[in-house]
Amino acid sequence: AQSVAQPEDQVKVAxxxxxxxxxxxxxxxxxxxxxxxxxxNRGLQFLLKYxxxxxxxxxxxxxxxxxxxxxxxxxxxxxxxxxxxSALYFCAVREGSGGSYIPTFGRGxxxxxxx
Amino acid sequence: xxxxIQSPRHEVTEMGQEVTLRCKPISGHNSLFWYRQxxxxxxxxxxxxxxxxxxxxxxxxxxxxxxxxxxxxFSTLKIQPxxxxxxxxxxxxxxxxxxxxxxxxxxxxxxxxxxTVL
Numbered sequence: 001a002q003s004v005a006q007p008e009d010q011v012k013v014a015x016x017x018x019x020x021x022x023x024x025x026x027x028x029x030x031x032x033x034x035x036x037x038x039x040x041n042r043g044l045q046f047l048l049k050y051x052x053x054x055x056x057x058x059x060x061x062x063x064x065x066x067x068x069x070x071x072x073x074x075x076x077x078x079x080x081x082x083x084x085x086s087a088l089y090f091c092a093v094r095e096g097s098g099g100s101y102i103p104t105f106g107r108g109x110x111x112x113x114x115x
Numbered sequence: 116x117x118x119x120i121q122s123p124r125h126e127v128t129e130m131g132q133e134v135t136l137r138c139k140p141i142s143g144h145n146s147l148f149w150y151r152q153x154x155x156x157x158x159x160x161x162x163x164x165x166x167x168x169x170x171x172x173x174x175x176x177x178x179x180x181x182x183x184x185x186x187x188x189f190s191t192l193k194i195q196p197x198x199x200x201x202x203x204x205x206x207x208x209x210x211x212x213x214x215x216x217x218x219x220x221x222x223x224x225x226x227x228x229x230x231t232v233l
Contacts (some may be wrong), residue, residue, distance in 0.1 A: 032219045043119070043206055043224030044158075051219045090158065096219065101146065101212055102171060103222070107157045 002027045004093045006106035013081045013113055021076040021109045023091030033074040034092040034103060035065055044090060050074060051096065061085070081113045119225035121207050127231045133195040136228045139188055140209030148222060149182055149192050150206040158206075164190065165212060197232045204229050 003026045013019045025031055032051055036044040048059025055067045065076045076089060088110050094103040120139040128134055140147050149161040162172045167184045175182070179198070184190040194201055208222040 034221055036224075041226075043226050044208070044222075045224070046221040049219065049221055101165070101218065102148075102160060102163055105158045 002031075002093055002095050002100070002104050004091050004104050004106045006089075006091055006109045008109050009107070010110045010112065013111075015083050015113050015115050016080050019078050019081040019085070019111065019113070021089050021091075021111060023074045023076065023106060024072050025074060025091070025093040026072060027093060027095040030096040031074075032094050032096045032103075033065075033067065035059065035063070035074075035076050036090045036092065036105075038088040038090065038108070040087075047076070047089075081111075083113050083115055086111055086113045119207055119209055119223050121205075121225035121228050123228060124226060125229050125231075127233065128197055129233050130198055131196040132232075133193065134197045134201075134230060134232075136192040136205050136207075136230070138190045138192070138207030138225060140190070140207070141223055142188065144209035144211045144223070145187070146210045146212045147184060147190050148208040148210075149190070150208065151203045152206060152227070153203045161192070161205075194230075197230075199232045202230055202232050 005024045034049045035047040038044045048057050050057045050067045058064045063078050067074050088108045090108050091106040092103040122137045145166050147164040151159045160174045162182045163170050164184045182192045204227045206224050206227045208224040210220045210222045212218045
């Protein structure tokens with residue numbers, strides 16, 4: 001079975017400060033991990049993914065995420081937050097190596113960046 | 116490409132009426148997903164098609180819900196009869212799954228249909 005947890009319903013940061021949105025996962029084998037962003041009244045939009053290789057993954061809009069196998073985490077980060085980054089962020093996991101093609105999504109974390 | 120297209124964008128109906136939501140996936144994609152999003156339950160997978168065939172429909176709430184994919188470029192999600200608790204935003208997403216390998220492609224989501232059942 002696969003599962004993902006986003007322990008924070010909401011994260012608030014000031015513009016210009018670094019931001020972190022947390023995600024932990026559980027799979028039987030190797031994970032494929034994804035981050036998506038949802039702006040108001042829009043569908044989810046892909047940001048980045050980890051499949052294999054370098055633990056630090058870079059994605060769209062200056063976001064990056066760090067895969068930590070020992071802590072089973074895949075936290076989303078950005079060095080300097082923008083007000084326009086305010087949105088709902090979803091972490092998703094699926095088991096690689098022939099596992100289910102259907103990803104499991106977290107509950108989402110609302111990121112609020114204030115001026 | 117125009118991305119995943121969903122229609123209508125908004126639907127308001129009365130309890131007991133039939134509702135049909137439509138989705139056109141990205142051309143060339145062979146996997147299609149229907150999701151439902153609510154504040155209470157978050158994002159729920161309803162059904163997954165691959166090559167137009169339903170692979171996993173375990174998320175379909177009950178017999179009032181049905182989904183079809185008659186060809187690679189069109190899918191419908193039907194609710195009959197609709198109930199107020201069906202009010203939600205319904206998303207369609209598509210991706211390209213490579214068979215015979217560990218496919219890891221991301222999903223592309225449509226803009227959603229906001230359904231309100233009175």
